[in-house]
Amino acid sequence: MGYLLEVRNITKRFGGLVxxxxxxxxxxxxxxxxxxxxxxxxxxxxxxxISGVYPADQGTVLFQGNEVHITSPMDALAMGIETIYQDLxxxxxxxxxxxxxxxxxxxxxxxxxxxxxxxDYMQQESRKILEKLDILIPSLRNRIRALSGxxxxxxxxxxxxxxxxxxxxxxxxTAALGVAEQKKVIDTINRLKSHGIxxxxxxHQMHDVFQVADRLIIMRRGEKVAERITHETNADEIVSLxxxxxxxxxxxxxxxxx
Amino acid sequence: MTRRAGFTxxxxxxxxxLFFVIELIFFSSLAGGFFALNGVQxxxxxxxxxxxxxxxxxxxxxxxxxxxxxxxxxxxASVVSAKLVGGFTDRGLPPDVALLLAILITLAIGLLxxxxxxxxxxRLKVPPFLATFSVQGITYGIALxxxxxxxxxxxxxxxxxxxxxxFIYLIPGHGISFFTAPxxxxxxxxxxxxxxxxxxxxxxxxxxxxxxxxxKFGQHTYAIGGNIDAAVRAGINANRxxxxxxxxxxxxxxxxxxxxxxxxxxxxxxxxxxxxxxxIVAVVIGGASLFGGVGTVWRSILGVLILSVLEMGLKMMxxxxxxxxxxxxxxLIFAVLIDQFFPELIHKED
Numbered sequence: 001m002g003y004l005l006e007v008r009n010i011t012k013r014f015g016g017l018v019x020x021x022x023x024x025x026x027x028x029x030x031x032x033x034x035x036x037x038x039x040x041x042x043x044x045x046x047x048x049x050i051s052g053v054y055p056a057d058q059g060t061v062l063f064q065g066n067e068v069h070i071t072s073p074m075d076a077l078a079m080g081i082e083t084i085y086q087d088l089x090x091x092x093x094x095x096x097x098x099x100x101x102x103x104x105x106x107x108x109x110x111x112x113x114x115x116x117x118x119x120d121y122m123q124q125e126s127r128k129i130l131e132k133l134d135i136l137i138p139s140l141r142n143r144i145r146a147l148s149g150x151x152x153x154x155x156x157x158x159x160x161x162x163x164x165x166x167x168x169x170x171x172x173x174t175a176a177l178g179v180a181e182q183k184k185v186i187d188t189i190n191r192l193k194s195h196g197i198x199x200x201x202x203x204h205q206m207h208d209v210f211q212v213a214d215r216l217i218i219m220r221r222g223e224k225v226a227e228r229i230t231h232e233t234n235a236d237e238i239v240s241l242x243x244x245x246x247x248x249x250x251x252x253x254x255x256x257x258x
Numbered sequence: 259m260t261r262r263a264g265f266t267x268x269x270x271x272x273x274x275x276l277f278f279v280i281e282l283i284f285f286s287s288l289a290g291g292f293f294a295l296n297g298v299q300x301x302x303x304x305x306x307x308x309x310x311x312x313x314x315x316x317x318x319x320x321x322x323x324x325x326x327x328x329x330x331x332x333x334x335a336s337v338v339s340a341k342l343v344g345g346f347t348d349r350g351l352p353p354d355v356a357l358l359l360a361i362l363i364t365l366a367i368g369l370l371x372x373x374x375x376x377x378x379x380x381r382l383k384v385p386p387f388l389a390t391f392s393v394q395g396i397t398y399g400i401a402l403x404x405x406x407x408x409x410x411x412x413x414x415x416x417x418x419x420x421x422x423x424x425f426i427y428l429i430p431g432h433g434i435s436f437f438t439a440p441x442x443x444x445x446x447x448x449x450x451x452x453x454x455x456x457x458x459x460x461x462x463x464x465x466x467x468x469x470x471x472x473x474k475f476g477q478h479t480y481a482i483g484g485n486i487d488a489a490v491r492a493g494i495n496a497n498r499x500x501x502x503x504x505x506x507x508x509x510x511x512x513x514x515x516x517x518x519x520x521x522x523x524x525x526x527x528x529x530x531x532x533x534x535x536x537x538i539v540a541v542v543i544g545g546a547s548l549f550g551g552v553g554t555v556w557r558s559i560l561g562v563l564i565l566s567v568l569e570m571g572l573k574m575m576x577x578x579x580x581x582x583x584x585x586x587x588x589x590l591i592f593a594v595l596i597d598q599f600f601p602e603l604i605h606k607e608d
Contacts, residue, residue, distance in 0.1 A: 074493065090485065091480070091551070093484035102489070
């Protein structure tokens with residue numbers, strides 16, 4: 001079996017600027033890949049190509065072994081490719097079940113003809129998915145606004161898993177979180193891994209990436225400059241790769257065997 | 259949560275109810291006949307038009323928008339319906355047919371201002387404040403043109419009978435009659451219970467409250483007000499939804515104008531001129547946030563009752579209603595401050 005998600009020779013230009021230059025990478029099921037690079041290295045652009053925000057100028061995307069054409073974020077969602085954005089895309093005025101079911105509400109009939117929201121069902125299902133991922137939310141009736149950053153992150157993740165995400169893209173999942181909360185998010189990512197989800201994590205927090213990622217891909221000025229197995233490298237090497245202090249030859253042979 | 263926070267939260271959530279109760283006690287003891295059946299009915303009757311506008315405004319404000327046109331769409335509708343019914347009866351139609359036709363046509367025409375508002379706001383990204391302010395001017399202008407600056411008064415008496423009729427007429431010891439008043443007989447007292455227009459108003463308000471609270475449409479309305487990007491990413495067609503919301507708002511304002519025409523047997527372009535502000539004040543008193551995402555229809559109706567009791571109470575006490583404006587302004591400032599300083603206490607759960 002090949003990669004769960006693979007991109008081959010992706011190039012994306014904005015006018016004269018080459019944001020992503022001929023990048024190839026793949027993620028296995030149950031694997032976490034850390035995508036690292038300085039600001040403007042092309043990480044976000046690459047991610048947005050995968051999640052359907054930008055069309056690629058060149059290159060192909062393969063999902064579950066088949067070439068796919070992702071032309072909008074809705075295409076990506078329908079395939080099971082979900083992006084957990086930094087701003088989380090939650091409606092803060094609604095509670096947890098309402099957010100998990102947003103746009104896909106469960107309805108029930110009353111009086112034989114009126115379709116109303118089935119809050120009980122949505123609450124039970126939400127409780128189940130949160131338990132499955134071992135996530136603790138004080139009260140499901142609390143609006144998202146009343147939750148902490150880590151809890152919000154957890155709700156966003158639960159929503160994608162409930163709706164059958166197979167591949168998750170997480171943009172700075174631990175940014176703006178307290179230390180205890182960061183650890184919780186990392187625990188959650190590890191749990192998702194054991195459920196066979198493929199994950200790409202973009203992060204500036206070197207420490208967190210080393211804790212969760214199996215493999216690291218380093219980008220600089222739109223190009224992929226290196227790929228490392230996490231436990232075979234160290235933070236110093238990665239930092240020098242990010243800033244370009246060291247000349248490194250690409251070594252695709254060291255990619256994790258699928 | 260500490261006891262102190264619990265107390266603040268309690269007050270934060272219920273100050274409007276407390277204020278309403280204090281208001282009732284105050285006017286009951288100072289204004290004669292206020293807390294009698296008649297007094298209550300007068301307040302309810304007076305509240306109908308504003309209550310429909312506040313319901314419309316609630317739905318719009320929950321999306322994070324604002325509709326400044328409701329008051330003048332109401333006046334516009336009162337003029338259009340009065341003109342139509344007058345024209346139809348002049349051409350020989352019986353009053354009941356003329357009235358029915360006029361109401362149906364007015365309701366259809368009344369969707370247009372909302373459609374314009376919605377398209378400007380959702381498709382062309384005009385800020386709601388400017389879009390609805392412009393539409394307000396246009397509807398007011400058209401209403402003025404139609405009446406040449408005066409009122410449309412050529413309305414058959416049937417409108418008066420419907421608009422000022424009661425749901426139940428009770429003749430103690432003799433019987434009960436619905437909708438139609440029994441012929442006046444000397445020596446027999448008839449007790450009028452619940453004005454018909456109050457029944458109609460409550461019906462429409464209940465439908466809107468139900469839609470907002472229990473349906474998918476309502477849920478999406480709150481989601482759009484809370485985080486429109488999240489709503490769009492969740493697959494909700496936010497643009498279409500906003501257009502529908504402004505059309506509903508305009509429909510309710512039109513209904514309010516028709517009820518005004520029936521109650522006052524006249525169409526006036528400025529019938530709702532003071533309601534533009536009052537409807538927004540009522541919604542804010544009801545705890546809705548002008549930032550969107552928070553608010554319920556019934557709480558806004560409480561806001562309407564607070565304003566109506568204030569106005570009627572002052573009138574019954576013989577105080578000049580100028581004082582009302584000062585009081586309304588003060589209440590509004592208070593409501594906004596509560597929202598500003600205790601949002602998490604008021605809106606912790608939904």
